Amino acid sequence: MKTVKELDWTDRVLELEVGPVAHGGHCVARHEGRVVFVRHALPGERVLAVVVEDGGGGFCRADVVAVREAAPGRVQPPCAWARAGGCGGCDFQHADPAVTRELKAAVLAEQLRRLAGIERAVEVEELPGGALGWRHRVRLAVDELGRPGLRAHRSHDVLPIADCPIAPAGVLPPVLEHRFTPGAEVEVVVDADGAVHVGDGPAVQRAAGREWLLSPGVFWQVHPALADALAAVVAEWAAAPAGGTAWDLYGGVGLFASVLAGLVGPDGEVVVVESAARAVADGRAALADLPQVGWRTGRVEHVLPGLTGRPDVVVADPPRRGLGRELVDALCAREPERVVHVACDPAALARDVALFEARGYRLAELRAFDAFPMTHHFESVALLMP
Incomplete structure (x- = not known):
């Protein structure tokens, strides 16, 4: 029997036939008897993926570095950080939004079937506003030099981003130029009046025909719709x-x-x-x-x-x-x-x-x-x- 050390595939590049989507932002593939959870892939693709995490058990995690055969619905990601070794925020920038909704519906249907024994058709509905610029509340991490950014996938590393396409246009760049307390977090909120709050308030939010004035850090949904x-x-x-x-x-x-x-x-x-x-x-x-x-x-x-x-x-x-x-x-x-x-x-x-x-x-x-x-x-x- 192989030891844990012998099973460590970290940094190994695998050629994979990608299987179904799974809960967590990845798809499932198999290689030499082991399960590989693959990010930046779509079901049905043939890809090269580098193993980024391997605990030596029955599975490991990998990121796509090249696509040999693309699935319908694959698109060019709008952000350079949506890649192997990149940001942990977006899992499906490489998929057309309609395809992404189909993948999410498949995940919900599979979870209901597996965990609750319920067979049910599922639709994930689109909200107004499109796939970019929707995130009206962003929590930035601050590195040891006081520079704000977003964390890498499954890591505490802070990436030196210049902007984020899922945040409203023009909101983050001025914040990213500032320096903050090392190790802190910075919450950036765009309220219902379009005012930008960087850790301050009150932020105006409206829904259900009413208005709220929210203190810094108080929860409100990140999508305005x-x-x-x-x-x-x-x-x-x-x-x-x-x-x-x-x-x-x-x-x-x-x-x-x-x-x-x-x-x-x-x-x-x-x-x-x-x-x-x-x-x-x-x-x-x-x-x-x-x-x-x-x-x-x-x-x-x-x-x-x-x-x-x-x-x-x-x-x-x-x-x-x-x-x-x-x-x-x-x-x-x-x-x-x-x-x-x-x-x-x-x-x-x-x-x-x-x-x-x-x-x-x-x-x-x-x-x-x-x-x-x-x-x-x-x-x-x-x-x-x-």
Whole structure:
């Protein structure tokens, strides 16, 4: 049997027949009995790829350095850093945007099939604005010399970029000329009025017919069209009755709470649970005219046991890891009529859907949005009902 050292293919160039797309921004190939996760490839291609990471087990990671046979839909990347050894931000600049959406749909369908046992046709919907210039919030890393940039793929190295094509045109170059505290991070935000904020605020954001003034570092969706798209889905699927009760878990500044408040009306109740105190403060200010919205500051798993009654609907927008077994069990024990689950990770969503199904809830509706063009990320919304 080969030892780990003998299996180390790092820096070896492999000729590969590329197989299907996989979750994580790569495709799957096989070579000499091992799985190779290949970035900058498309299914069906024949490529040369250099191994960039190998732990000696059943798989390694590689980056394409040459394409021998290209697949339909391959295009020239708009950024020079979208290459082997380059930036970790964009996984699919080499694919036509329509092809990228097909790849993301295949990933979501595969995760649902493998993790939840659900066969379902999936579409990843395009958002307005195109594939460039959409990222209105960028977090820059700062190197040991104080120079801001973006991190290399799966690395802490900071790349000396001059601009980023998925950020709004003209926003980053002036910031990149400045020097900052070594090792720090710098958040650049373009707000709804087009004002650029570099670690300062308040930033104006608008969605669902309302306006928020956000403190530095408070979360808002990076794609300017996503907040309205998600709010519209929640408004349609929540179906909270007038005078009813809705819970908005991981509620942030209350985007979904504002929609739920309109459904339940002045005689209803919306409970927002959010752990970030600054987000709660900004949300309270923005929704001060909605007395039916109440706020609980704390982690959902800590606050949930203290909430009383049975909610008509629960809206949950958890972090990337998803809800998990304990929270799904706790929510199902309250027997809501509907759960609207917003997810940024397809595997986490599929795991949660499987947990809900085991507790008697079915996947009634599913939508997905290409909120992060040219990357492997996308946003999904699932409606679960008993």
